[in-house]
Amino acid sequence: MISLTDSQKIGMGLTGFGVFFLFFGMILFFDKALLAIGNILFVAGLSFVIGLERTFRFFFQKHKMKATSFFLGGVFVVLIGWPVVGMVLEIYGFFLLFRGFFPVVVGFIRRIPILGSLLNLPGISGAVLWARMGQHGRALV
Structure with a gap:
């Protein structure tokens, strides 16, 4: 079992609540308040889990600047009151930022019975194969 520090446990809780509020905000027809709370909790939780310095380094790597701009720009647009536009920007930035983690997540989920x-x-296997592909079109194992 993975041992977590207290701040990482808090971060996992904040991130989980952030994802919950984002999901719930989208279900309730892009409720501005829930999406804003979800965004703040998600980013704060990520900072608690991996640390402030590593979070800053993750978001502001030179090759991830486009993704970071879309993600943080989407967060800002949601906060100023345009939830649909902000979530579109945010989702695009999220996929660009975290696409390297998708093969790992899919591999982990495949091991759960x-x-x-x-x-x-049939409908899901094509999407899973696409998610497991690397940037160069090769399947990652």
Whole structure:
């Protein structure tokens, strides 16, 4: 089992609540307040989990500046009151930022008994194969 420090545990909680508020805000027809709270909690939770310095280094790497601009720009647009436009920008930036983690996440989920079999269903398997592809079109193992 992975041992977490107290600040990492707090960060996991903040990140989880952030994802919950973002999801709930989208379900409730892009509620501005819920999306804003979700954005703030997600970014704060990420900072607690990996630390402020590593969060700053992650977001402001030279090759990730476009993704960071879209993600943080989307957060800003949601905060000023345009939730639909902000979430579109944010989702695009999120996929650009975290696309390197998708093959790892899919590989992890494949090892979970029930979820692994769900990933092999006809409609889902194509999306899973696409998510497992690297940047150069090769499947990652």
